[in-house]
Amino acid sequence: MNETNRQWLLAKRPHGMVTKDNFNYVETKTPEVGDGEVLVRNLYFSFDPTQRGWMEDRPSYLPPVKLGEPMRASSVSQVVVSNSPDFSVGDLVQAAGGWQDYTLINPKTEMLGINKIPQGTDPTHVLSVFGTTGLTAYFGLLDLGMPKEGDTVLVSGAAGATGSVVGQIARIKGARVIGIAGGPEKCAWLKAEAGFDDVIDYKADDVDARIGELCPNKVDVFFDNVGGSILEAALNHINMKARVVLCGGISSYNATEPVPGPANLMNLVTNRARMEGFIVIDYLPRAAEAVADLGQWMAEGKLKHQVDMQEGFENIPDTLNRLFTGKNIGKQLIKVADPM
Numbered sequence: 554m555n556e557t558n559r560q561w562l563l564a565k566r567p568h569g570m571v572t573k574d575n576f577n578y579v580e581t582k583t584p585e586v587g588d589g590e591v592l593v594r595n596l597y598f599s600f601d602p603t604q605r606g607w608m609e610d611r612p613s614y615l616p617p618v619k620l621g622e623p624m625r626a627s628s629v630s631q632v633v634v635s636n637s638p639d640f641s642v643g644d645l646v647q648a649a650g651g652w653q654d655y656t657l658i659n660p661k662t663e664m665l666g667i668n669k670i671p672q673g674t675d676p677t678h679v680l681s682v683f684g685t686t687g688l689t690a691y692f693g694l695l696d697l698g699m700p701k702e703g704d705t706v707l708v709s710g711a712a713g714a715t716g717s718v719v720g721q722i723a724r725i726k727g728a729r730v731i732g733i734a735g736g737p738e739k740c741a742w743l744k745a746e747a748g749f750d751d752v753i754d755y756k757a758d759d760v761d762a763r764i765g766e767l768c769p770n771k772v773d774v775f776f777d778n779v780g781g782s783i784l785e786a787a788l789n790h791i792n793m794k795a796r797v798v799l800c801g802g803i804s805s806y807n808a809t810e811p812v813p814g815p816a817n818l819m820n821l822v823t824n825r826a827r828m829e830g831f832i833v834i835d836y837l838p839r840a841a842e843a844v845a846d847l848g849q850w851m852a853e854g855k856l857k858h859q860v861d862m863q864e865g866f867e868n869i870p871d872t873l874n875r876l877f878t879g880k881n882i883g884k885q886l887i888k889v890a891d892p893m
Contacts (some may be wrong), residue, residue, distance in 0.1 A: 558583045560623050561652035561869055567608055569809045570877060573870045575608070576624065576652075584657040586634045591658050591667070593630035595650035596892060599680040600626070600873050600885040601714075602778075605806040614832050615664075623651035624869075627665075627684065629676040630656065631892050643893065645670040647679045652869050654890070681714055681884035682851065682858045683844050685833050689800060690718035691843040692836040695726075697798045697829050698774040702727030705768050707787055710778030710803060711752065712739035714858070714884035718847075719776045720749050721856050728774070731767050733760060733783060735879050742882060746857055761786040771795075779804050785815035797821070797828035807877055859883025 557580050564577040586592045607618050607625050618625050628650030632640050637660050640646070649665040650656040660667050670679055681687065693715075700706050706723040710716040711732025720730045720743070732743045732752045740752040753763045764772070764786060771792035777784050780802030791797065805812035821828055836843075850856035861881040863872045866889045875881045 555654070556583050557581075558653055558655045559866055560654075562621055563608060563618050563624050564620065566610055566620070567605075567807075570807045571605065571608065571870070571874055576870050578867075583655045586636050586657065587659075589637055589659055589661060591632050591637050591640045591660065592634040593628075593646060593648060593650060593656050593658060593667075594633050594890060594893075595628045595630045595654060595656060596645075596888065596890045597629040597676055597680060598626045598650070598652065598869065598887050598889065599628070599684065600876055600881075600887070601685070602801055602803050602806060602876055604873060605877070614834060623653045623656075625649060625651055627680060628656075629670065629679055633893070640667075640669070645676060645892065647684065654866070677860050677862070677884075677886060680886055681860060682718060682847055682856070686714040686884055687718055687847050688836060688840055688843050689833040690715050690722060691847060692833065692839070693798050693800050693831055694719050694722050694774070694776060696836070697831055698723075698776055698796050700726045700728045700774050704728040704773035705770060705792075706730045706774040706776065707733070707764065707768065707772045707790075708776045708778075709733045709783045709787070710801070711743055711749065712882055713778060715800060716776070716778050717743065717747050717883060718856065718858060721747055722850075723774070724748050724750075725850060725855055731764070731772075733779070739882055742859070755783065761789055764790045774798070776800060777802075781805060781812045781814075785817055788815050788817050788820045791820055791824050791826050793824050793826075795824060795826040797826060799828060799830035803877070861885050863887040865889065 561576045567575050630650050632644040648667040700723050706728040708716045708720045712734040723730045730749050732749045735756045743749040743752045772790050773792050774796050775787045776798045778801040781804035872887045
């Protein structure tokens, strides 16, 4: 085990797009392991739009990352020292390792938990389709969106890790699925591989007009990852008793001025529709239910996913911005080490 622990610490809170200057690279000594604790070596990190919100000094469903702390991130890690009876050296685990080589964790008090990864499981699946990405898609669509056979389901951010799974689950449930994504490569993958019925390229198309053309019977479920003008366009076409699921609002995460909200919320009233936001942590006690279905659909070839894998500890800050510049297709991960 290397005694040096490389870290990317949050140095200042961002204004607009996140840059490398928001972080400090430091090298510290690997921490000593106390009673009941485990030391893990981080192998892969997940990148999620919600990380941008954690960098702000404002209340949220999790406390903000403090200045001078390693940036919070989900990880696949390996136990290298264990003083806990529940974990052995060599175990692969899913944890909140943060942007550092080694993380000291007390399994009894860790806020976000630490869980063993079953042998033979692809670690990239743990951070994508079987992780918070898949759980978000599963519970957000099925519990809040409640798609029925024959419904029209519209998904924004459709080529992202969550949106692409949402659309495929909707297809499995018998719905007609329209995605909104950016650029011909993403749109082509959604139709050819993910099985979307059609796709709107928001970079090239008039989104409002195209929703009207592709959804002549209007939209029964809108799963929104974007907010702003995309949400407003979708609300122009909702059906009677439609369900609008608010998962994210990536259009505003890096905005330096307030992003105007939809000016047509009265459409929810006239159509007796429902709009509801959610956070996946509320559903974690039901994770096994989702993983069972997602695993079965993958085994049957009904569910496909893409992983955008970057490499190198030095590239961690730049990889985060791939989410906000549209460079990633599917789940954004980075590999920083190999298992022992």
